[in-house]
Amino acid sequence: MKAWQTILIAAVVATMVVIAGTIAYVDLNARTTLRISTTTSLFDTGLLDAVKAEYEASHQVTLQIVEQGTGLALASASAGDADVVLVHSPSQEYPYLANGTLVCRKIIAWNYFAIIGPASDPAKITGENATQALQSIVAYGGNQTLGTIVWVSRNDGSGTFTKEQSLWKAAGYNWTQVSGEPWYAYTGTGMADTLNVAYQKNAYILSDLGTYLALFRAGTISSKALISGGKSLLNVYSAYAVNPQKISSAKFDQAITFIEWLISPTGQNVISTFGEANYSQSLFYGAVQALKDNAPQPDVSWIQDYAFFNGTECPVQYQANQTQLYQ
Amino acid sequence: MVERLNPIVDGITKAFQLIFSGDPTVYGIAYRSLFFSGTAAVLAILWGTPIAMLLSLKDFPGKSLVKGFFTSLIGMPTVALGLILFLLFSKDGPLGFLQLLYTPGGVILGEAILVTPLIISIAVNAIESVDHEIMNLAETLGASESQAYIAVLKEAANGVIFSGLACFNRAFAELGVALIVGGSIVARVGGTDVLTTDISMYIARGNFSMAIALAMILLVIVFGINLIILIAKNPKAIITWGKMPQ
Numbered sequence: 001m002k003a004w005q006t007i008l009i010a011a012v013v014a015t016m017v018v019i020a021g022t023i024a025y026v027d028l029n030a031r032t033t034l035r036i037s038t039t040t041s042l043f044d045t046g047l048l049d050a051v052k053a054e055y056e057a058s059h060q061v062t063l064q065i066v067e068q069g070t071g072l073a074l075a076s077a078s079a080g081d082a083d084v085v086l087v088h089s090p091s092q093e094y095p096y097l098a099n100g101t102l103v104c105r106k107i108i109a110w111n112y113f114a115i116i117g118p119a120s121d122p123a124k125i126t127g128e129n130a131t132q133a134l135q136s137i138v139a140y141g142g143n144q145t146l147g148t149i150v151w152v153s154r155n156d157g158s159g160t161f162t163k164e165q166s167l168w169k170a171a172g173y174n175w176t177q178v179s180g181e182p183w184y185a186y187t188g189t190g191m192a193d194t195l196n197v198a199y200q201k202n203a204y205i206l207s208d209l210g211t212y213l214a215l216f217r218a219g220t221i222s223s224k225a226l227i228s229g230g231k232s233l234l235n236v237y238s239a240y241a242v243n244p245q246k247i248s249s250a251k252f253d254q255a256i257t258f259i260e261w262l263i264s265p266t267g268q269n270v271i272s273t274f275g276e277a278n279y280s281q282s283l284f285y286g287a288v289q290a291l292k293d294n295a296p297q298p299d300v301s302w303i304q305d306y307a308f309f310n311g312t313e314c315p316v317q318y319q320a321n322q323t324q325l326y327q
Numbered sequence: 328m329v330e331r332l333n334p335i336v337d338g339i340t341k342a343f344q345l346i347f348s349g350d351p352t353v354y355g356i357a358y359r360s361l362f363f364s365g366t367a368a369v370l371a372i373l374w375g376t377p378i379a380m381l382l383s384l385k386d387f388p389g390k391s392l393v394k395g396f397f398t399s400l401i402g403m404p405t406v407a408l409g410l411i412l413f414l415l416f417s418k419d420g421p422l423g424f425l426q427l428l429y430t431p432g433g434v435i436l437g438e439a440i441l442v443t444p445l446i447i448s449i450a451v452n453a454i455e456s457v458d459h460e461i462m463n464l465a466e467t468l469g470a471s472e473s474q475a476y477i478a479v480l481k482e483a484a485n486g487v488i489f490s491g492l493a494c495f496n497r498a499f500a501e502l503g504v505a506l507i508v509g510g511s512i513v514a515r516v517g518g519t520d521v522l523t524t525d526i527s528m529y530i531a532r533g534n535f536s537m538a539i540a541l542a543m544i545l546l547v548i549v550f551g552i553n554l555i556i557l558i559a560k561n562p563k564a565i566i567t568w569g570k571m572p573q
Contacts, residue, residue: 072533147517155513156532185514188528197510200418200428 034254035064037073037082039159040190042237045210045283047274048086054270055261061254067190071157077101077242083251084258088208088237089159090307097309097318101247102240104255104322105314107291108262109237109271109284110303113163114228116195116212117204121226123150125204130232134171137204141183148183152198152205155179155186163235164206170232199223208235210275210283217279231298236307237284239263243320256322263288263325334535341536342543353537357544360521363431363505364498367438371446372491379450379487380476384462394451400444405503412437412508427508434509434519441504442494449493453486454479489556496552500545502527 042048043065052063068076070087077085078101085102087093096102115133117125123140125133141150154161168175178184185203187194191211198205199221209228215221227233239262241255261267268286275283287303291313294300309315319326345353382394414420416428427433457479465475480487502523505511509519511528520528522545529538 068531072531075533149512149514149517152512156528180515182514182516185512185518187510187512188520188525188532189511193510197429197512200510 032060033062033064034084034251034258035066035082036084036086036258037066037068037076038086039070039073039088039237040067040192041088041160041208041211042086043067044190044192045214045275046278047210047271047284050270050274051262051267054266055258059257059261061258063258069154069156069158069161069190071159071162074102077240078247080242080247080249083242083255085240085242086237087159087240088235089162090236090238090309092159092162093238093240094309097240097314100243100245103243103318103320104241104259104325105309105318106239106259106263106325107236107287107303107307107313108239108268109287110290110299111209111235111284112229113160113206113233113235114209114212114225115204115233116198116207116223117226118199118202119222119224121224122202123204126226128227129230130167130227131171133227134167134173138173138178138181141181144183146182149185149201149203150183151185152194152201152203153179153184153186154189154191154194156188156190158191159235160191160206160208163233167206167232195221195223213275213279213281213283231302231306234299234302234306236287236303238307241320252320256325259325338535338539342540345536345540346543350540353540353544356520356522356525356541357548359431359518360499360523360545361548363434363521364438364495366435367442367498368446368491368495370435370439371442371494372487375443375446375490376450376480376487379447379454380480382447383451383454384476384479394448397444397447397451401448403441403444405441405501406507407503408437408441409503409507412440412504416508429508429510429512429519431509431517431519434505434521437504437508438498438501441501442497445497446490446494449490450483450487453483453490456486457482485559489559492552492556496549499552500549 036048038048044067048063048065052065055061055063066073066076066082070089070092073082073085073087074092074096076082078096078099086108093102093105097105115125115130117123123133123136125136128136137151144150153164165175168178179186185197185201187197191207192215195205195207195212195215197203205223209225212221212223212225216223216225239259241252241259242250244250244252262271268288271284272282272286275281285299290296290300291303304311314326382390382397412433413428415422416425416433417423418428427436461482462475462479465478466472470478500523505519505521506524506527509521509524511520511524512518513520522541526538526541526545529535529541
């Protein structure tokens with residue numbers, strides 16, 4: 001055999017091995033990857049990194065986490081780009097349950113939004129409730145010179161933004177009007193980016209407490225959480241599986257396994273203790289045991305009022321026969 | 328697959344509607360982009376041209392090193408420059424007192440810095456290609472040194488203007504500096520969102536028709552300017568475009 005023949009055969013064999021290996025590798029990955037579309041707050045705080053590490057250590061699966069606002073996370077689910085969604089905007093979530101895209105809703109955690117502002121609090125909102133605070137901010141904004149930014153919004157279709165709109169409404173303002181004020185700005189992006197803009201601009205902002213604390217402890221921002229807690233600032237996180245009858249590519253069994261783990265004592269413990277090491281306080285409260293115990297109050301009643309659909313966590317027709325999730 | 332195609336067709340249709348109905352949001356963003364990168368290019372010409380003249384007409388030790396330095400900076404990744412400027416301009420940073428972060432001024436300055444190496448390199452080439460005899464001639468005719476420089480610059484004016492256009496294009500089409508230094512803030516007064524940052528924002532929000540409309544405007548302007556540069560460099564090229572290569 002001539003040298004060039006040997007080389008040619010070796011090259012062909014090598015190419016085939018590489019191609020076959022790549023196909024096998026991609027295929028293996030595809031079978032063991034669970035795609036999770038999530039709100040930015042769960043990701044930016046680092047909670048999902050902790051969840052991912054714990055879950056992957058005990059399961060033969062790779063969690064592929066895509067960080068989006070709640071609005072886009074829900075949209076990706078109906079486009080077939082997710083197997084599980086983790087979101088925090090009940091009013092935005094319900095239509096996806098009703099149209100069959102999502103099933104098996106479980107409330108996994110709650111915490112509170114906060115109104116964050118400069119430490120000097122120029123609008124004097126400390127000690128007020130959310131409604132009064134927004135009124136003070138509007139009054140303060142009206143007295144500023146043109147070009148001063150007093151409020152920074154996300155305006156990205158996220159759960160936090162939906163909450164902001166409902167707070168403006170509760171305070172007696174039309175959001176369209178408020179957002180047209182010269183002191184009102186938005187970034188259209190995630191929580192951490194927007195918090196940073198608000199800090200640099202000495203402006204007020206609505207944020208989930210977790211993302212705020214993550215940036216504050218990291219020294220990125222030195223704004224203060226001026227108002228937090230209370231029913232109007234309640235923040236409830238839910239997990240959903242994508243319905244395989246609607247989205248045929250959805251990996252339903254793996255999604256359910258993941259949700260079962262999230263609501264198990266192990267998963268709930270990861271959620272409830274997350275942040276204790278770095279922030280000396282936990283950022284999320286595990287909701288599963290609280291809802292079972294109907295305690296602590298008034299938090300649980302607020303969750304029932306704010307986040308339940310027809311008086312329950314997940315109406316039975318949307319449970320996809322996964323009754324083990326609801327015992 | 329049909330379901331997947333619809334959003335694209337839909338997005339493009341809506342994008343055309345937005346462009347041809349003169350949507351104020353779309354055009355507002357386009358004007359702001361033109362203004363930011365136009366100002367940045369003018370600034371870069373203002374401080375880049377004198378540096379380029381010194382580099383090409385004066386002799387000093389380490390000259391080729393300095394030239395090489397500017398040439399290699401042309402490839403500066405925009406996100407890296409964005410990060411550097413972010414750290415400098417940040418409220419707690421060394422230049423924080425200037426209050427440039429997340430302001431239009433910050434974006435303009437950042438983009439001007441980004442394109443400065445480009446303008447210097449192109450202008451150096453343009454000036455060096457001018458016959459040095461012109462300078463000698465001007466000086467023998469009794470011109471002072473600065474007058475002689477101006478005579479050379481006049482000859483190289485075309486090259487400098489083209490370098491300005493190239494700089495405008497780079498500033499106009501880049502994302503990193505505008506996004507990191509500007510923050511893509513949408514506000515009635517003092518907004519910093521431009522075409523590129525808004526395209527990225529609208530994609531993140533799932534509003535593809537806006538993203539497509541803005542991308543079309545971006546592409547038309549960038550290609551248009553490149554075409555102008557190409558034609559201006561070689562006007563005869565238009566005649567030969569239609570012909571088969573020999």
